[in-house]
Amino acid sequence: MARRISGFDWDEANREKCRKHGVSTAEVEELFSGTVMTFPDATHSDREPRYRAIGRTGEGRYVFVVFTIRRRAGSRLVRPISARFMHRKEIAHYEKENPDV
Numbered sequence: 001m002a003r004r005i006s007g008f009d010w011d012e013a014n015r016e017k018c019r020k021h022g023v024s025t026a027e028v029e030e031l032f033s034g035t036v037m038t039f040p041d042a043t044h045s046d047r048e049p050r051y052r053a054i055g056r057t058g059e060g061r062y063v064f065v066v067f068t069i070r071r072r073a074g075s076r077l078v079r080p081i082s083a084r085f086m087h088r089k090e091i092a093h094y095e096k097e098n099p100d101v
Contacts, residue, residue: 005032006075014080021084023063028083031055031063037098041066050081054094062086062094 008029015025036055044050044066053065065083069076086094 004076005069005078007077008032009070009072009077009079014082018080018083021082023083023085025080027057027061027063028065028080030057031065032078034058054086062091064090 008025010025018025018028031053032055034055036053039052041050041052048068050066050068053067054062055065056062062085063083064086066081068079068081070079071077
């Protein structure tokens with residue numbers, strides 16, 4: 001995910017899916033403006049490449065996002081599919097595996 005993104009591709013469906021888990025669109029966008037770890041999600045990439053991202057909001061809450069990259073008019077846009085706050089055990093595992101982040 002080293003290439004630059006130009007913005008986000010939101011519609012009511014993906015906004016609602018994030019809101020269902022208590023994560024706002026602003027929190028998802030904030031996540032990508034900071035340090036975020038991304039991983040390919042080969043298991044769910046049957047129609048298009050999907051990725052997983054883990055990072056923290058400005059308030060320090062860990063967020064897990066599933067997303068894809070869409071191209072529109074020469075721009076690369078992050079299309080969030082789902083987002084949720086991470087559970088305590090997930091955070092502990094993440095911090096143990098990534099002490100420098």
